[in-house]
Amino acid sequence: KGNYIRRYAFYDKKLRDSILGEQELKIDMHGALEKEQFEIYIQPKCKMEGKQVIGGESLVRWLHPVKGMISPKDFIPLFEKSGFIVKLDAYVWEKTCQLIAKWKKEGHEITPLSVNVSRINFFNPKLCDQLLELVQKYDIDPKYLELEVTESVYIQEATLIYGVLEKLQSLGFHILMDDFGSGYSSLNMLKDAPVDIIKLDLRFLSGDDKKGRGRDILSAVVQMAKVLRLQVIAEGVETEEQAKFLKDIQCDYAQGYYYSRPVPVDTFEKMVY
Numbered sequence: 001k002g003n004y005i006r007r008y009a010f011y012d013k014k015l016r017d018s019i020l021g022e023q024e025l026k027i028d029m030h031g032a033l034e035k036e037q038f039e040i041y042i043q044p045k046c047k048m049e050g051k052q053v054i055g056g057e058s059l060v061r062w063l064h065p066v067k068g069m070i071s072p073k074d075f076i077p078l079f080e081k082s083g084f085i086v087k088l089d090a091y092v093w094e095k096t097c098q099l100i101a102k103w104k105k106e107g108h109e110i111t112p113l114s115v116n117v118s119r120i121n122f123f124n125p126k127l128c129d130q131l132l133e134l135v136q137k138y139d140i141d142p143k144y145l146e147l148e149v150t151e152s153v154y155i156q157e158a159t160l161i162y163g164v165l166e167k168l169q170s171l172g173f174h175i176l177m178d179d180f181g182s183g184y185s186s187l188n189m190l191k192d193a194p195v196d197i198i199k200l201d202l203r204f205l206s207g208d209d210k211k212g213r214g215r216d217i218l219s220a221v222v223q224m225a226k227v228l229r230l231q232v233i234a235e236g237v238e239t240e241e242q243a244k245f246l247k248d249i250q251c252d253y254a255q256g257y258y259y260s261r262p263v264p265v266d267t268f269e270k271m272v273y
């Protein structure tokens with residue numbers, strides 16, 4: 001019995017901590033945008049051959065005055081629950097457009113940047129207009145602002161998102177399916193999914209691969225994407241061995257710690273220009 005109580009108390013404390021932590025973040029998030037506590041980091045996307053940087057992904061960080069730098073994994077779920085993610089995403093998209101516009105003004109050859117689009121945004125009927133107005137405001141070609149939608153949203157919200165994504169494609173935006181392979185994506189889905197680029201996440205191939213099937217599947221997916229005229233980028237590439245394998249199976253692009261971690265904007269600019 002005593003044991004039961006101790007365990008109960010342990011779980012209770014953990015639960016309380018997590019609720020208190022969430023409560024605090026919830027209170028802080030509203031002021032955080034105005035106080036400019038959110039910062040964009042960019043992770044380079046590289047050509048496998050020669051490691052040339054061909055693009056980047058904008059990833060948000062919360063520079064919390066007390067808790068320090070907080071990873072999106074620790075606040076995105078909370079922000080999605082409260083709906084605040086819509087405001088934060090719009091902020092990240094705008095900062096990203098400002099950056100692209102700056103490069104254009106400086107006469108650089110523009111590096112496309114992708115942004116993440118949370119599933120909650122698709123409940124906003126003005127999503128397309130909002131994105132279009134944004135690229136028009138900064139006078140940039142929509143192809144430079146790539147949109148990442150995670151695979152599970154394609155699966156769970158197909159009826160909600162297909163029309164919207166097709167409209168965005170017709171406006172010139174490029175659509176990436178993020179985290180491909182993380183869920184139960186079927187080949188059938190790719191038949192009519194509105195997508196231009198598939199992001200294959202290597203991290204989902206964890207565990208050993210005694211039969212070599214994991215590698216064969218990756219290789220087949222890359223070939224299939226090519227047949228479907230979709231671009232493929234491998235994500236979560238951490239080792240030279242993985243990079244070599246990806247080259248062998250003719251995967252053309254990669255993103256991962258092996259090439260670079262997400263870096264502050266000025267560091268990214270130094271890498272590219």
Ligand code: C2E
Nearest residue numbers: 059060071072073092116117118236237238255256257258
């Ligand atoms: P994601 O969109 O799949 O972004 C890639 C995540 O993988 C990033 O984590 C990146 O730092 C991490 N990563 C990249 N290469 C490697 C690698 O080689 N190994 C490992 N272990 N990890 C790698 P991050 O920045 O913590 O973001 C996590 C997730 O939070 C993102 O996953 C995305 O779903 C979400 N997120 C980030 N920024 C935003 C945003 O502005 N809006 C929305 N809605 N979601 C965001």
Ligand code: MG
Nearest residue numbers: 057116148178
């Ligand atoms: Mg992403």
Ligand code: MG
Nearest residue numbers: 178179201235
């Ligand atoms: Mg991903």
Ligand code: MG
Nearest residue numbers: 179201235236
């Ligand atoms: Mg990922």
